[in-house]
Amino acid sequence: METQQDLSAEINAIGDAYARAVKDGAPAETQPRLDYAPYRSSILRHPTKSLHHADPETIELYSPAFGHQDVHALEADLTIQHNGEPQGERIIVAGKVLDGDGRPVAGQLVEIWQANASGRYIHKRDQHPAPLDPNFTGVGRCITGPDGSYKFTTIKPGAYPWKNHVNAWRPAHIHFSMFGTDFTQRIVTQMYFPGDQLFPLDPIYQSIVDQDARDRLVATYDHELTQPEWALGYNWDIVLTGSKRTWTENEALGAAGDEE
Amino acid sequence: MSNQTTKLVPTPGQTVGPFYGYALPYEKDNELLAPGSPGSIRLQGTVYDGAGEPVPDAILEIWQPDADGNIVKQTGSLVRDGYTFTGWGRGSVGYSGVYTFTTVNPGPTSPGAAPFISVVVFARGLMNRLFTRIYLPENQEALAKDPLLSSLDPERRRTLIARRDPDGGLTWDVRLQGEGETVFLDFQ
Numbered sequence: 001m002e003t004q005q006d007l008s009a010e011i012n013a014i015g016d017a018y019a020r021a022v023k024d025g026a027p028a029e030t031q032p033r034l035d036y037a038p039y040r041s042s043i044l045r046h047p048t049k050s051l052h053h054a055d056p057e058t059i060e061l062y063s064p065a066f067g068h069q070d071v072h073a074l075e076a077d078l079t080i081q082h083n084g085e086p087q088g089e090r091i092i093v094a095g096k097v098l099d100g101d102g103r104p105v106a107g108q109l110v111e112i113w114q115a116n117a118s119g120r121y122i123h124k125r126d127q128h129p130a131p132l133d134p135n136f137t138g139v140g141r142c143i144t145g146p147d148g149s150y151k152f153t154t155i156k157p158g159a160y161p162w163k164n165h166v167n168a169w170r171p172a173h174i175h176f177s178m179f180g181t182d183f184t185q186r187i188v189t190q191m192y193f194p195g196d197q198l199f200p201l202d203p204i205y206q207s208i209v210d211q212d213a214r215d216r217l218v219a220t221y222d223h224e225l226t227q228p229e230w231a232l233g234y235n236w237d238i239v240l241t242g243s244k245r246t247w248t249e250n251e252a253l254g255a256a257g258d259e260e
Numbered sequence: 261m262s263n264q265t266t267k268l269v270p271t272p273g274q275t276v277g278p279f280y281g282y283a284l285p286y287e288k289d290n291e292l293l294a295p296g297s298p299g300s301i302r303l304q305g306t307v308y309d310g311a312g313e314p315v316p317d318a319i320l321e322i323w324q325p326d327a328d329g330n331i332v333k334q335t336g337s338l339v340r341d342g343y344t345f346t347g348w349g350r351g352s353v354g355y356s357g358v359y360t361f362t363t364v365n366p367g368p369t370s371p372g373a374a375p376f377i378s379v380v381v382f383a384r385g386l387m388n389r390l391f392t393r394i395y396l397p398e399n400q401e402a403l404a405k406d407p408l409l410s411s412l413d414p415e416r417r418r419t420l421i422a423r424r425d426p427d428g429g430l431t432w433d434v435r436l437q438g439e440g441e442t443v444f445l446d447f448q
């Protein structure tokens with residue numbers, strides 16, 4: 001099986017080629033490469049033809065509606081889903097969901113899932129021999145406020161090993177799923193923590209070849225968000241692709257959001 | 261709202277990974293309508309990789325107008341009441357790569373338009389979500405006039421049109437790579 005050295009050589013070669021291309025005038029890349037061989041499972045799972053440009057039409061210019069009927073307010077606190085307190089470092093992760101024009105995405109669904117403090121998921125396919133935590137499931141949901149804000153209370157997830165290559169470890173991360181005002185803004189991504197030493201080694205994080213773009217997935221430690229004697233705060237804003245819809249004035253002001 | 265002159269740069273996507281299975285699926289996630297209810301159809305298909313093997317860890321979402329072509333603005337997709345059609349659903353594939361939805365045939369959103377279902381595909385090993393469309397096979401005239409379909413070669417165009425099953429349902433497969441590769445869309 002391949003070593004981290006083999007993988008890192010591939011990752012660095014792709015990174016160097018990108019840096020040269022940018023120097024020669026190529027535009028900065030803002031999304032991960034679909035064709036990124038260092039993540040081995042992607043080799044047979046990326047389209048080989050380029051994506052076909054299309055103008056979004058009708059249904060694509062709208063998003064499904066979610067409301068407080070769909071999500072209970074307590075689902076935003078991942079530390080109270082069981083009888084006891086989960087192990088680990090309690091954290092608050094908060095920020096805003098914005099569209100490409102800086103408009104808040106109000107009343108929309110945000111879903112998260114993550115490993116526990118030991119780096120173990122409650123998932124039958126997770127074979128990592130680290131302890132499960134009977135007091136932590138690692139799934140949360142919320143509906144954004146009128147200003148696009150979201151806020152979760154959880155514990156800091158641990159790094160975990162995976163089988164991409166020998167000694168492959170994922171940097172600690174929280175999976176995020178968001179909707180915009182247009183279905184074409186749908187995004188699933190991962191939020192990371194600042195200063196993680198595993199960043200240069202991880203083919204999933206490195207599949208975004210541009211450093212500025214990668215930085216957009218890293219939360220900021222926010223002492224204003226930190227609560228005394230209680231939890232550390234991290235801030236992370238999400239920017240969706242621009243809305244193509246022609247907005248009415250009320251929608252632009254966020255009045256279409258679910259503000260119960 | 262003040263005039264925005266600077267566009268913000270979008271946050272990158274990342275793979276859904278292997279462990280979404282205890283987080284994203286929920287009860288009746290793939291039942292936009294109760295199975296067997298009047299007007300309901302089964303939409304099903306298989307997700308394949310570049311070797312032609314089924315992908316056992318993919319998850320799809322569909323978003324569509326109702327049977328009359330109306331774009332629905334009803335909440336309640338996550339806690340379905342059994343009566344409200346919300347137009348959106350989520351379906352994970354099983355071990356054999358097969359997904360299933362219970363839904364309705366989407367109606368045309370304007371007279372003479374080709375009805376379609378908007379689809380987003382996520383999978384372990386897929387770095388970012390992929391958008392595509394499922395068109396109904398029936399109205400040849402509407403399909404011929406459709407702006408997206410008419411911009412594609414006949415061979416590629418076929419990948420976006422579902423087959424009608426004998427029971428009235430629809431079958432539509434996703435081929436992530438290689439022969440018969442599905443047309444995936446870029447809206448930017």
Ligand SMILES: [Fe+2]
Pocket residue numbers: 115170173175277279
């Ligand atoms: Fe993960």
